[in-house]
Amino acid sequence: MNYEKYLLNNGIELIYIPAPNSARTVISIGMEGGRRYDEIPGASLLRSRLTLKGTTTRDAETILRELDNNAISLSDHLDNDYQYLSAAFLPQKFDIAMELLADVFLNPTFAEWEKEIQQMIGAIHASLDMPPEIVRDLLTRTIFNNHPYSYTGTKVLQAIPKLNQELLVSEYKKILNERHLIICVSGNMDPQQLLQIMNGYFGLLPARSFQPFLPAFTPINEDIEVIETKAEMNQAHVIMSWYAPKFGDDMMVPLRIANIILGGGMSSRLFRELRDKQGLAYSIGSGYLPYIQVGQFAINIGTSPTNIDKIAPQFIEQLQKMQNNIVSDEEFERAKTVIRANHILGHETNRNWCLDYAHLASIGAPLEYFKLMLEKLKLVTKEDVMLAMQQINGPSVKAVLMPE
Amino acid sequence: MNKQPNAGNSSEYYLPYLEDPAILHTYPNGHRLIIIRKPGDILHLQTNVLVGASYEDETNNGVSHFLEHLMFKGTAKYPVGEFDKIMEGMGARINAATSDDCTYYYATFPKDDDGGNLRLAMELQADMLMNAALPADEIGPEIDLNDMENGEKRERMVVLEEILMGKDNPFRRAIKKLNELLMPTHPYRREVIGTEEIIAHISRDDIYAFYRKWYVPNAMVTTVAGEVDPAEIIEMVAKYYNFADCKPAVFPLLTMDKPPTRNTETVTAPQNVAYILTGFLTPPAKQVEDTCALDAISLILGGSVSCRMQMELIEKLPNTPFIAVGGGNYTMRDCGRYLNYAIVNHERVEEAQELFMGVLNRIITDPPTLAELDMAKICLESQFATQVERVVGMADLASSMMVENMGLDYVQKNLDIIRSLTIDDLKNTAEKYLHTENSCTVLVMPGEGNE
Numbered sequence: 001m002n003y004e005k006y007l008l009n010n011g012i013e014l015i016y017i018p019a020p021n022s023a024r025t026v027i028s029i030g031m032e033g034g035r036r037y038d039e040i041p042g043a044s045l046l047r048s049r050l051t052l053k054g055t056t057t058r059d060a061e062t063i064l065r066e067l068d069n070n071a072i073s074l075s076d077h078l079d080n081d082y083q084y085l086s087a088a089f090l091p092q093k094f095d096i097a098m099e100l101l102a103d104v105f106l107n108p109t110f111a112e113w114e115k116e117i118q119q120m121i122g123a124i125h126a127s128l129d130m131p132p133e134i135v136r137d138l139l140t141r142t143i144f145n146n147h148p149y150s151y152t153g154t155k156v157l158q159a160i161p162k163l164n165q166e167l168l169v170s171e172y173k174k175i176l177n178e179r180h181l182i183i184c185v186s187g188n189m190d191p192q193q194l195l196q197i198m199n200g201y202f203g204l205l206p207a208r209s210f211q212p213f214l215p216a217f218t219p220i221n222e223d224i225e226v227i228e229t230k231a232e233m234n235q236a237h238v239i240m241s242w243y244a245p246k247f248g249d250d251m252m253v254p255l256r257i258a259n260i261i262l263g264g265g266m267s268s269r270l271f272r273e274l275r276d277k278q279g280l281a282y283s284i285g286s287g288y289l290p291y292i293q294v295g296q297f298a299i300n301i302g303t304s305p306t307n308i309d310k311i312a313p314q315f316i317e318q319l320q321k322m323q324n325n326i327v328s329d330e331e332f333e334r335a336k337t338v339i340r341a342n343h344i345l346g347h348e349t350n351r352n353w354c355l356d357y358a359h360l361a362s363i364g365a366p367l368e369y370f371k372l373m374l375e376k377l378k379l380v381t382k383e384d385v386m387l388a389m390q391q392i393n394g395p396s397v398k399a400v401l402m403p404e
Numbered sequence: 405m406n407k408q409p410n411a412g413n414s415s416e417y418y419l420p421y422l423e424d425p426a427i428l429h430t431y432p433n434g435h436r437l438i439i440i441r442k443p444g445d446i447l448h449l450q451t452n453v454l455v456g457a458s459y460e461d462e463t464n465n466g467v468s469h470f471l472e473h474l475m476f477k478g479t480a481k482y483p484v485g486e487f488d489k490i491m492e493g494m495g496a497r498i499n500a501a502t503s504d505d506c507t508y509y510y511a512t513f514p515k516d517d518d519g520g521n522l523r524l525a526m527e528l529q530a531d532m533l534m535n536a537a538l539p540a541d542e543i544g545p546e547i548d549l550n551d552m553e554n555g556e557k558r559e560r561m562v563v564l565e566e567i568l569m570g571k572d573n574p575f576r577r578a579i580k581k582l583n584e585l586l587m588p589t590h591p592y593r594r595e596v597i598g599t600e601e602i603i604a605h606i607s608r609d610d611i612y613a614f615y616r617k618w619y620v621p622n623a624m625v626t627t628v629a630g631e632v633d634p635a636e637i638i639e640m641v642a643k644y645y646n647f648a649d650c651k652p653a654v655f656p657l658l659t660m661d662k663p664p665t666r667n668t669e670t671v672t673a674p675q676n677v678a679y680i681l682t683g684f685l686t687p688p689a690k691q692v693e694d695t696c697a698l699d700a701i702s703l704i705l706g707g708s709v710s711c712r713m714q715m716e717l718i719e720k721l722p723n724t725p726f727i728a729v730g731g732g733n734y735t736m737r738d739c740g741r742y743l744n745y746a747i748v749n750h751e752r753v754e755e756a757q758e759l760f761m762g763v764l765n766r767i768i769t770d771p772p773t774l775a776e777l778d779m780a781k782i783c784l785e786s787q788f789a790t791q792v793e794r795v796v797g798m799a800d801l802a803s804s805m806m807v808e809n810m811g812l813d814y815v816q817k818n819l820d821i822i823r824s825l826t827i828d829d830l831k832n833t834a835e836k837y838l839h840t841e842n843s844c845t846v847l848v849m850p851g852e853g854n855e
Contacts, residue, residue, distance in 0.1 A: 023789035060719050064710035068779045071786035122727030125676035126747050131572050231674040232853045234568035267488040279557030282566035306553040334493040341495020344445050344514040349793045
């Protein structure tokens with residue numbers, strides 16, 4: 001997708017993505033942040049939940065009514081390494097949407113923090129009623145050990161007494177005054193006029209540079225099995241996970257190919273072998289998440305409790321086949337096509353592009369990332385895929401949720 | 405109207421936000437084709453088969469969904485696994501789903517220069533729908549539910565695993581119970597996925613007979629969305645969806661239940677929080693004046709960020725027992741369901757339920773204001789704009805009009821009705837359908853399971 005890059009008076013980048021035929025305009029503010037920057041588990045989550053809960057001039061009710069009365073979809077997205085605030089709206093609502101977005105971004109008070117903590121506790125308890133979430137929580141807090149990537153719902157619940165308004169305000173000041181920001185807009189607009197508007201809202205913020213915070217991380221150094229039980233469950237859930245190449249690593253693209261071949265679709269090896277041939281599961285697959293400090297590779301299944309003992313050996317067998325053998329031409333070409341197609345299918349709307357550019361810029365990745373990735377894809381060999389899979393060789397965590 | 409001799413009839417329909425009209429083409433055998441021309445790099449192919457759980461009975465509940473799984477198990481031309489490999493090999497996202505009213509199969513994939521992807525996708529999907537082999541060894545033998553560890557496990561077991569997964573979801577338990585209360589006689593009361601007992605034992609012959617009965621041209625609506633040439637698509641579909649002689653499907657007319665009298669049931673399950681789910685029986689999708697008004701009411705009451713429930717039960721209520729609230733109006737062919745839910749602190753359910761029902765009741769005693777109506781109208785318009793941004797969204801919207809016994813003209817008609825809604829429309833519709841005396845409520849409470 002074509003984009004145009006401008007600089008606000010203070011050096012903050014404005015990315016304009018022309019989308020003349022789009023029914024909606026989208027604005028995203030990408031922020032250097034995410035769970036990785038949390039000093040206390042849950043700080044960024046609570047801040048994110050308070051996005052629409054009041055500014056210096058608007059209370060929550062006013063914000064929510066203004067959003068609905070103008071059909072503006074405004075939301076905050078929080079991940080391990082990034083965070084963005086995004087608004088999507090009909091083009092004729094640009095002025096009010098822009099003003100609201102700027103207000104919630106620049107002037108939050110976090111005054112409703114105590115009430116929101118109670119809401120957050122409830123929401124975490126509700127999410128932990130869902131078995132797939134229980135096992136993901138168990139796995140994540142184990143494999144990421146002392147690192148903020150491990151700040152799952154369970155860890156947030158334990159840290160609730162340490163969360164307060166002062167913490168939220170001081171952390172948010174860093175975002176406003178120090179941390180890298182990027183503004184992306186997609187729609188049908190005059191870019192110069194847009195630049196002027198953005199300068200009016202954000203051009204007076206202090207200049208900043210990208211200085212990623214990389215908290216200490218002590219990886220686990222031996223295989224760990226963690227088990228939780230829940231009464232009256234009909235299915236068990238098993239996830240095995242390993243450390244994997246991090247974001248930007250040369251092995252990232254080959255490992256994405258490997259992941260598709262192993263467990264990334266209906267023609268993948270895990271789907272064919274464990275589901276189609278053995279009927280062990282409805283839900284089965286693998287996933288590769290390259291975070292900034294460390295990546296994670298995982299294989300998961302939901303299966304009858306009687307199958308639990310059969311699962312891990314089969315996961316290992318399939319993993320080792322990929323590590324010890326070159327994949328077939330057919331699998332290799334199919335996986336590369338899937339990656340190219342996902343790039344197209346995942347960018348059908350201007351919103352997709354706007355959010356992806358905000359995401360990339362907020363983690364310090366080049367906006368040409370997708371172009372570069374597709375170029376790298378052409379150069380990957382089948383041997384690279386095997387080598388990438390061989391990197392999944394460190395200690396593993398096996399998380400199991402089973403009936404009591 | 406553009407008549408094409410020997411090939412059926414084509415009609416054009418202008419859809420909002422699209423420059424070129426959509427085309428509805430009906431072939432002489434009854435197979436209907438919708439062509440949506442939308443510029444872009446992505447193509448979407450979808451076939452809706454107009455059979456789902458509502459045309460099942462107590463002996464074969466779940467067969468539509470089980471059949472959906474088995475459709476991917478190969479044909480004489482493309483043995484099991486080939487469809488997935490070839491489609492994913494062109495970068496297609498493929499899947500299928502079953503509802504009460506239909507079963508649909510789709511592929512979304514990048515457009516290529518010579519149209520080869522679309523031709524291949526269509527050939528494969530048509531072959532799958534017309535010539536499914538349903539091999540006995542892929543279905544797998546019957547399963548003893550008391551001894552699931554042993555025996556050969558194939559797709560039958562995959563579906564049983566899917567049933568087990570659903571049973572562990574507290575919200576799904578609530579929906580199941582609510583459907584039984586709202587529609588005690590209509591087949592909508594049953595779960596689409598069926599029961600373990602039926603899936604464990606249903607025979608290949610019964611599944612095959614169901615397939616042959618329903619997978620026929622007059623029960624299929626195929627949709628192609630993207631930058632395509634309509635004449636080429638009409639010809640392509642005629643070529644690949646080349647049905648052998650088959651008996652046309654006869655669609656049963658099912659009798660709707662009367663609105664229920666107020667009823668509350670409690671389900672217990674081991675969980676952390678409680679759920680309140682309240683539903684009302686609403687009219688069939690085709691009664692668009694009512695369903696559009698109910699869509700607007702649902703935004704005012706529980707489906708928008710500033711809805712009454714959010715404001716009264718969460719934002720303005722100090723020390724609220726509510727964790728989340730929501731709701732929506734869900735249309736179906738024979739009747740709809742208007743639902744509102746709340747996730748609440750389980751120690752304060754009684755108090756929460758009273759407050760929740762109070763807000764629901766006030767949609768009658770304190771009808772929507774002009775400001776609320778204006779909010780609902782612009783939000784519905786925006787939701788529409790969001791849906792049609794993607795070829796999948798456009799195809800879903802258009803095909804649902806056919807599944808729910810409407811027509812493509814209802815896309816624009818819906819939007820026109822929404823734009824013309826008045827406060828009186830909402831008031832009258834609420835009084836007609838949303839009296840709490842006609843509501844059913846399911847509470848899902850922490851505790852030892854009673855289901």
